[in-house]
Amino acid sequence: MTSIAIFVGTESGNAQMVAEALNDELSRLEHDVEIIEDFDDGLEVLDGHEAIIISCSTHGLGELPDNIIPLHDAMKEDTPDLSAVKYGVIALGDQTYSDTFCQAGKDMDAVFTACGAKRVGVRLEVDACTQPLPDEEAIDWVKEWLDLL
Template sequence: MTTIAILVGTESGNAQMVAECLEDELGRQGHTVEVIADPDPDSAALESREIVLICTSTHGSGELPDNIIPLYEGLQESRPDLSHIRYGVIALGDQTYTDTFCNAGKLMDRLFGELGAGKVGERLEIDACTQPLPDEEALAWAAEWLEQL
């Protein structure tokens, strides 16, 4: 089985709820899952990770949630080699913000790619307007994502 770190970016708690749901389900399947609710370069410990799932909402007009900014800025500044990591992204957003829909997930996706991490599958973008239960969509996506690892 696999060891997965889920890095959470959240303001209202929806991304945290999705991460915890994934933690429960993937744990039942025999995977080891660690949810990191306030990720920064130290707590994320990316140098020792092989599989990372980024689960983040978008705040305001396309901004990263406050709790994941330290990780993003730390990675931007230090530019570590993440080529040993395979990752996926679950992005939560609101399509009424057409220009910045799921922008935080897109920012994290782009940064991990720039740092050499290998993206597995397509980014899941969940629209709060059409999907009131984001955990259900995330569970279905995660099942397919795991098969690609």
Template sequence: MPTLKIFVGTMYGGALDVAEQVKPLFEDAGYEVAIFEQPTLDDLLEPPTELALFCVSTTGSGDFPGNFVPFARAIDERHPSLTELRYGLIALGDSSYGDTFCGAGRSLDALLEEHGAQRLGERLEVDAMETFMADDAALPWAEAWIDEQQLRHG
């Protein structure tokens, strides 16, 4: 059975809730799903990951949540080749923060691309100003993502 790894960056649990809510959709699509709440780069590299979903909120001024900092820092420091990785990205943010809206998700996207990973489809940006429960936006996005990217197995 193929594996989907979901990497979570969260301060208050919203992004983890999204990960837990979309998990059954991927199980129904034929994946074994692993959620990483304290992700490390080794979780991505050992064994090498072919498909990942990142659920990452933004804190500070466009910054990564504390639990995600070691992961992002390790990519910066170790410069892994991520050419085998295809990924989706759900960014949580709040447009009232202006220029730093979804800053962590956007930085992560750039960082992954810089290291050769290929994003499938568009990044979802969930705006807390418009969407009270991030799941309301994330669930339909994940369903469409599975179909449009032909990720269904068996």
């Protein structure tokens, strides 16, 4: 099956919960899955995966979670060639912050696109106000996403 990395950008644990639910579902479907939360090694985490799912929450005033900033900044600065990479984005946010709703996920989406990666399907944007259990919505999304790979 497919080698899929799940990149997690999280502050409060919701994006991690989503990643773990996706890991369980993808593993059940016999995909080779790796959850990655540590991006201190920069661009090295991009190697060796057929597909990447970014599960990223937004905090503060539209900011990236601290743990994923090193990857975002390295990609923005070095612009690696990711033309062979397929990816998807699950962005978590709160619509009461309408100006910055899911901004971190949008920022990660933009940097992957700028590096030539091919987004598969639509970006899933989950509102914490209406969907307190984002993992359920993510499971439905990933089933459709897999069909598009």
